[in-house]
Each structure stands twice: as C-alpha cells, then as structure tokens.
Amino acid sequence: MSERPLYYLVSTAGIPNLGDELIAATWVRYLAEHAPGADVVLDCVDPSAVVAPLRSLHPRLRTVSTLWQLCFRNWAAGLGAADAVQAAVADPGQAAADLRDGIGLLRRADVVHLTGGGFLNSMWPAFTGLLSGIAAATEHSGGRAAMTGVGLIPPAADGEDRIRALAARLAVADVRDTASAQLLGDTAALSCDDVFLYPRAWRDEESADLPDVMVSVQFTLRPTALFPPGAAAPAAGAPGNAARERAAQRGMGGLIALVSKAVADWGAREVGVLECWPDADRDVLAATLGALPRARLFTLEDVLRRGFPARPGQAWFSTRFHPHLLAAAAGASGVAVSLRDDYYGTKHRSLTDHGSPWALARCDVLGPQAPDVPQRPAAGGYLPAQLDAHQAAKRRVAERIYGFGPAAGAPHDGGGAV
Structure with missing residues (x-):
C-alpha cells in the first residue's frame, strides 16, 4: 500500500467514445470530490486519445495503459487472455519490460476499480483479462477490487462460468442490467449505469438554441476491427470481405433512409446530428449529414467541452445507449432504436426498466422489409425523483468501494460539461 491513497481506475476512456469518456469522467469527478489529495491512476485504452477536459477533473490524475496492453498483446487467446494477464500481474517478471513499472503501480493500489460499459461480452472475449488482472493485483496487495455498471450480454461462448468465477473474486461486482445480474447470480449487485452517479452533470447549460430533433446513429454492429488499436483492417480482397462491405453499405443506406423518413414525418425545423465515436461513426455521419436538410453536427469534442445537447421538448432518434440516457435525463422525448x-x-431496456419513457424500436436494416417509421415521441424523459433514486443507488455502490460519506460542501449534482 502507498502512504498517499492510490485509487486505480480501469476504464474504456481513450477510444475515444462519448459514453466511455463520460463514465471515466464520472469516477474521476467523484474522486476529486471526495479525495482530492489521493493519487488517481486511469488505466485506459489509449492515454494520448483521452479527451483533454477529463484530465483537469482531478489534480493528481495520471493516465496509463497497462491492463489494456496486456489484453491487446494476448488478443488472439480470446478468453485465454485472462490466464495470461493474471500470470503477468502475479509475476511481473513474466511481462514485457515496458509494462513492468505499470504492473508495479497496479499492485500497490488501495482500490482497483473497473468502471462500467458494455465490453465484457462475446465481441471482445480477451477483455476478461481486465478482471483477472484486477483480482491478481488486489490479492497481492490486499487492496479492494470492484467493477461497477458493467453489461455482460451477450456472454462469450463457454465464458459464463469464467466470468462468474472472476466476479466472485471482487469485493464489489455491480452490473447495470437484469440479464447481467442473472448471469452472475448471487455474486452480482444490480444498480444502473455509472453515469447515473451524476445524471444531470453533463447537460449543456445553454440549451435554448438546440435543434428540436436530434439524431444519434451508428452502423458499427461489431466494431471489432477497431480493436486492438492499430490493428490492420481486413484486406479488400480477403475472402468474404467484399460481401461484408456490400452488406454494410446496404444496411447503412437502410438506416439513413429510416432516419430521413422519421425526421420528415416528425416535422423537424432543424436536425442535430451527434458524433459519439469519431473513428467508428465517420462514414455513417457523413452520409446522414448529406441526407438530412438543415442538419447541424455536434462533435464529440464540442459535447465534452460544452455539455450534452439535450433539453425538454426535443425528440430524439438514437441507436446509441448513452445519448438515450443523457437525453432522457434532460427531459427530452425519444425513440431508442x-x-x-x-x-x-x-x-436500452436497462434504461426503460429504470423508468425511461422512451419508445423502443428494433431496426433490422438488413432484413427483407423496410422497418416501420416510428411516430414522433412526446413522453418526455426521466422524472426528477427517478434520477434522484438512481443517483442515490449509485452513490451507495461508490460508498461500498471507497468508504466515503458525502463530501463536505460538495454539490449533490451539478451542471456543465466535462
């Protein structure tokens, strides 16, 4: 253990992607509120890609990429990466020389906390190494191991028992949806997504000039080609690649046609288009902006600096999860697709199960029939009492991990951007 408290966050920040950056910012902000004198390490996908405002939230924040690199370097092993990462953390001499200092830091932490998101599943089985590495580090140090707000669905094939065994080695295993809680069984605590720790904090405070209709879309059903970072994309002439590309283009065209029809039917005076994951969204956003009249782009960097562009009275069309959460928290109506x-x-069901009145629609853009155009939503967002309840539930999870009570003079929740 270190003389100064050392809190070690393992986060998907640095992709960068809106929800992942905000989850990281949520916990860094929480530690700034309760432990400004502690050392805080953020182990993230790519420290150089972390959006700049996050870095200023805690005076003693340091960014590294240690557990993530161990997972990436054992990528081909799939679920077996958990064994390789555990071995490297248990005995740093087995790790590559450039990671040994980082592993030493991990093994000294008072708390090692895997923050939330939907990355422990069948799409990225090697990320089970994050859990095994955390468990190995805290079993060495006597520190506290936790994960919060994770989604585990769909589980990796033949990986359910491994996930349950890894979660059982943590002091706190908190998940955000019912299916994930059922997968873990008695080990799990079910609360909600980590962003509910500050559900009102990320809203744009100057929202009067925001468009009345907002669109958040992607067509990256399996963004595995973006992991590990820097991996070569499949060659254009690779077997099956041309067919996959044609299917992707057809699916993206179908999605944009659906969005265009919905925007027209909803009578939008102006449309805002939200960027969440620049690398993954580039093509679909360019096509969407070209197809929609009077479209205005809200970039990821703008949103993280100015605040999330939602207000009551808006109608949202969103395929993405965190725009659903944040817009509903701001009182906007929406359709989650x-x-x-x-x-x-x-x-999306984890949010409607927690009180979001948004309509849910399934969009099989690769199916034989065009999806139905959803009606303009008008049900609004979360009730204030619901947000308060979710925030209180998430704060109880935080207190189980860190042992802090309410910070003296700290606001219950605040407005503004990262």
Missing part, C-alpha cells in the same frame, strides 16, 4: 437486440436491445 436497437440494431442488435442481444447487445443494444439489452442496453
């Missing part, structure tokens, strides 16, 4: 039911559908 699932492009893959076992993954995105589970995520």
Whole structure:
C-alpha cells in the first residue's frame, strides 16, 4: 500500500467514445470530490486519445495503459487472455519490460476499480483479462477490487462460468442490467449505469438554441476491427470481405433512409446530428449529414467541452445507449432504436426498466422489409425523483468501494460539461 491513497481506475476512456469518456469522467469527478489529495491512476485504452477536459477533473490524475496492453498483446487467446494477464500481474517478471513499472503501480493500489460499459461480452472475449488482472493485483496487495455498471450480454461462448468465477473474486461486482445480474447470480449487485452517479452533470447549460430533433446513429454492429488499436483492417480482397462491405453499405443506406423518413414525418425545423465515436461513426455521419436538410453536427469534442445537447421538448432518434440516457435525463422525448437486440436491445431496456419513457424500436436494416417509421415521441424523459433514486443507488455502490460519506460542501449534482 502507498502512504498517499492510490485509487486505480480501469476504464474504456481513450477510444475515444462519448459514453466511455463520460463514465471515466464520472469516477474521476467523484474522486476529486471526495479525495482530492489521493493519487488517481486511469488505466485506459489509449492515454494520448483521452479527451483533454477529463484530465483537469482531478489534480493528481495520471493516465496509463497497462491492463489494456496486456489484453491487446494476448488478443488472439480470446478468453485465454485472462490466464495470461493474471500470470503477468502475479509475476511481473513474466511481462514485457515496458509494462513492468505499470504492473508495479497496479499492485500497490488501495482500490482497483473497473468502471462500467458494455465490453465484457462475446465481441471482445480477451477483455476478461481486465478482471483477472484486477483480482491478481488486489490479492497481492490486499487492496479492494470492484467493477461497477458493467453489461455482460451477450456472454462469450463457454465464458459464463469464467466470468462468474472472476466476479466472485471482487469485493464489489455491480452490473447495470437484469440479464447481467442473472448471469452472475448471487455474486452480482444490480444498480444502473455509472453515469447515473451524476445524471444531470453533463447537460449543456445553454440549451435554448438546440435543434428540436436530434439524431444519434451508428452502423458499427461489431466494431471489432477497431480493436486492438492499430490493428490492420481486413484486406479488400480477403475472402468474404467484399460481401461484408456490400452488406454494410446496404444496411447503412437502410438506416439513413429510416432516419430521413422519421425526421420528415416528425416535422423537424432543424436536425442535430451527434458524433459519439469519431473513428467508428465517420462514414455513417457523413452520409446522414448529406441526407438530412438543415442538419447541424455536434462533435464529440464540442459535447465534452460544452455539455450534452439535450433539453425538454426535443425528440430524439438514437441507436446509441448513452445519448438515450443523457437525453432522457434532460427531459427530452425519444425513440431508442436497437440494431442488435442481444447487445443494444439489452442496453436500452436497462434504461426503460429504470423508468425511461422512451419508445423502443428494433431496426433490422438488413432484413427483407423496410422497418416501420416510428411516430414522433412526446413522453418526455426521466422524472426528477427517478434520477434522484438512481443517483442515490449509485452513490451507495461508490460508498461500498471507497468508504466515503458525502463530501463536505460538495454539490449533490451539478451542471456543465466535462
């Protein structure tokens, strides 16, 4: 253990992607509120890609990429990466020389905390190494191991028992949806997504000039080509690649046609288009902006600096999860559109199960029939009492991990951007 408290966050920040950056910012902000004198390490996908405002939230924040690199370097092993990462953390001499200092830091932490998101599933089985590495580090140090707000659906094939065994080695295993809680069984604590720790904090405070209709879309059903970072894309002439590309283009065209029809039917005076994951969204956003009249782009960097562009009275069309959460928290109405039911559908249902009145629609853009155009939503967002309840539930999870009570003079929740 270190003389100064050392809190070690393991986060998907640095992809960068809106929800992942905000989850990281949520916990860094929490530690700034309760432990400004502690050392805080953020182990993230790519420290150089972390959006700049996050870095200023805690005076003693340091960014590294240690557990993530161990997972990436054992990528081909799939679920077996958990064994390789555990071995490297238990005996740093087995790790590559450039990671040994980072592993030493991990093994000294008072708390090692895997923050939330939907990355422990069948799409990225090697990320089970994050859990095994955390368990190995805290079993060495006597520190506290936790994960919060994770989604585990769909589980990796033959990976359910491994996930349950890894979660059982943590002091706190908190998940955000019912299906994930059922997968873990008695080990799990079910609360909600980590962003509910500050559900009102990320809203744009100057929202009067925001468009009355907002669109958040992607067509990256399996963004595995973006992991590990820097991996070569499949060659254009690779077997099956041309067919996959044609299917992707057809699916993206179908999604944009659906969005265009919905925007027209909803009578939008102006449309805002939200960027969440620049690398993954580039093509679909360019096509969407070209197809929609009077479209205005809200970039990821703008949103993280100015605040999330939502207000009461808006109508949202969103395939993405965190725009659903944040817009509903701001009082906006919306339709959540699932492009893959076992993954995105589970995520969106976790919000409607927690009180979001948004309509849910499934969009099989690769199916033989055009999806139905949803009616303009008008049900609004979360009730204030619901947000307060979710925030209180998430704060109880935080207190189980860190042992802090309410910070003296700290606001219950605040407005503004990262």
